Amino acid sequence: MNVALRWQAPPQRALRAEQLGHLASLCLKLEVETYPKPGLVSHVDNGAHRDMDAGLLCRSADTLAPFFHDLAAAGAEGAGMDRLRAIGVAAERAMLAATSGVNTHRGAIFGLGLLCAAAGYRGALGIRKPLGELVSQRWGDAIYAGPISLRSHGAVASRRYGAGGARAEAACGFPSVYDIALPALHAARTLAPRDEEAVRVQTCMALIADVADTNLLHRGGVDGLRFAQASASAFLAAGGIGCPGWRKHADGIHQAFVARNLSPGGSADLLAMALFVDALFVDRLAP
Template sequence: MFNLEEFLLMREKRVEIQNEIIQEFKTPILVLRANYPGEEKNNFVPKYIVEIMKKEILQIFNSHIIFTKKIDSIEGPTYIYAIKSSGEELKKIAMEIEDSHILGRCVDIDVFDKDGYPFSRKDFGGEKRQCLLCDQMAFLCGRNRTHTQMEVQEAISNKLESYLMMENSKAKTTNSFSNLALKAIILEVSASPSFGLVSPHTKGSHEDMDFFTFIDSGFSLNNYFKEVIEAGYSPLSVDLIFKKIRHMGKIAEIEMFTATNNVNTHKGMIFLMGITAALAAKAKYEKLPFNDISLLIKEMCRNILKDFDNIHKKTVLTHGEKLYVKHGIVGVRGVVKNGLDLIFNGSIEVFQNSLNAGEHINHAMLRTLIFLMGNLEDTTILHRHDIEILNFVRSRANDLHLKFDNSDLDMNLLSEIENEFISKRISPGGAADLLAITMFLSFIKKYF
C-alpha cells in the first residue's frame, strides 16, 4: 500500500545524501531515477530502464566518475554520481540523453552544481519535457490528468519494447561489422610484398615484431571493435559517441600492449578503426547512405587539429608537432579531418576495381597500398626519416600506380622495391592503416 509520508521522507533522505556527496567530493553530481508514474516504482520495467540508462552514463563519463552511490527505496532505484566535470556540461549532456535516447523520457537525469544548485532546462534555453503520449508539455498533462496512469505506464513499456527491438538490430550490425573490421586488419598484414611493412614472409623494416605479433594484436582488439560499433549504433550525437569510444580506445591500447609484450602494432589502427566503425554503425542506425559516413567522421573530428592552434607557445613538442612546425604536415589526422576523403573518393575505388577485374585480393591490396603511399603524407615514415625520404616514397608509389594502371602487377619488380625499402628501413605504416580502413569500408558497403 502506498504511503505518502514514507515517500516524502525517502525523498528528503535522498536529498540529504546528495548534499553529503557534494560536500565530500566538491564536484557536481548527476542523479538518475526512473520517470514512472504510480506506486510500483520497483517493478521490472522502471528498474530495467534505469539499469540500461546507467550503462549509458558509465560509458559517457567513464573515468570522470569519482564516486557512485545506489539507493534502493520506495522511489525506485536511484544512482548518484560525483563527476569531475563542470555542472553546465553535465546538464547539457543529461538534456541530450533525455531528448535523444529512446528511453530518455522514461528517466529523470538531474544535475546539481558543486554548490548544490539544481540546474534546470531553462538555464540553457531548453523547454520543459514533452509528454510521452501527446505534443503537450508533460507537466501540463500531469496537472490536468490528461492521461491515465495506466496509459502512461503502457507508453513506457512500449518504449522499452522499441529499445529491445533496436538492440536486436544493433547485435546483427555489431556481429557483421566487427568481423569485417578484424578481417580487414588481418588481411592488411597478409599483403606481400609490402614495401617494408610486416608480412607473412618478412618482418619488413622492423626488428621488434613479426606476422604473428600482428595476429595476436589483431585478435586482442576484437572486443574493442564490438564495443565501438555498439556505441555508434545510437541516436546520440557524434560528440557523445566520441566520449564513449575515446575511453574504450584507451582500454584497447592496454590490451594490445599486453598481447604484444609492449610492442606498438596497432595504436594508429585503434584510433582510425574506432572512429570509422563507430560512425559506420551510426550511419546504419540513422539509415543514412554509405557516403554519409564520411560526413559523420568530418563532424566528429572537426577539432582534431586544435592541438596545433597554440603550438608556438609550447616549449616541448611531440614528434607530430615538430613535423607540423617544420613542414606543415598533419598526416593521418588531416585525412580524418577531411572525412577520410582519400578513401571515400580514392582508395575504395582502386580496391574494388581490382577485385571486379578478377584479380586476387593480394593484388587488390597492393594496388591500394601503392595508391595510398603516393597520396599520404605518412608521418610513420617521417618518424624514422626526413622529408626527402617521404617524397622519394610518394614519387616511387605514384610512378608504380601509373605504370600498372592498365596492366598486371610486376611482382618481381615489387619484391625488388620491397627489399630496397627494407634496406633503407622504410615502413609506410600510415598507408597500411588506411589500407585496412579501405577494406573495412569496402566490405560493409553492401549493408547500406
C-alpha cells in the same frame, strides 16, 4: 597463416556491433596477408620492422576485435567523442599488453575505430551517408579539439613537417580512403579479378604514391617520403599489377624500402580502413 575475406553483409542494413568488430579485425589481418607491401610486415617477412611480425600483428588484431565492437555499439547509442576516446585508450592498453609493449595498431585503433562507430551510428538510424562523411559531421570538431598525442611517432612527424596526419584525415572524413584507396581498389579488381592479394598490393601502392605518410616522414624525413612516393608512382605508371612481372618489381621496391628503413604504416592503416568500408555494401549505395 591464410586469411581470406569471407565477409558477406547480411541482408539487413544495420549490422550488429559484434559483426562490425569482427570485420574490422579481419581487415587488419588482410592487410598483414598482403605481399609485397613496401617496407611493411607481411606473412612473408617483417619488412623494415625488428620488433614485430605477422603473428604479433594478428594477435593484436584479435585483441582489438571486442573494442571495435564496443566502438560500434557506442556509435549506435549516439556517443560523443569523449566516450569513443575512452574506449580507444582502453583498446591501446590491451594492445600493448598483448604485444609486450609494441605499438602494432595505434593508428588503426583511431581511424578504424571511428569508422566502426560511424557504422554503428549509421545502422541505428538507418541512413545511407558514407561512413567518412558521418565521422566528419559527428565528431570532426571534437577530433581537432582533443588532446594531441606526445608519444605517437606520426604525431611528432606531423608537427615537425606540417603534415595533416591521422587527425586531419579523420576530421575531414578520410579523403585518402574515399578519393585514393577505394577508386584504386575497384580499378584493380578489373586488372586482377581473381587475385585479391594483388588488388590490395595495388591499393597500397596508390596510397603510398599520394599520401603524405607521417610514418615515412618519421623514419626517412622529406627525402624518405619523396623516395617512397616516387617508387610507388613508378610502379603504377609501369602498369602496376596489370604488368607482367609486377611481383618482381614490387618486391624490388619492398627490398629498397627495407634497406632504407622505411615503413608506410599510415598507408597500411588506410588500406585496412578501405577494406572495411568496401566490405560494407551500403557505402556503395550512398549518393
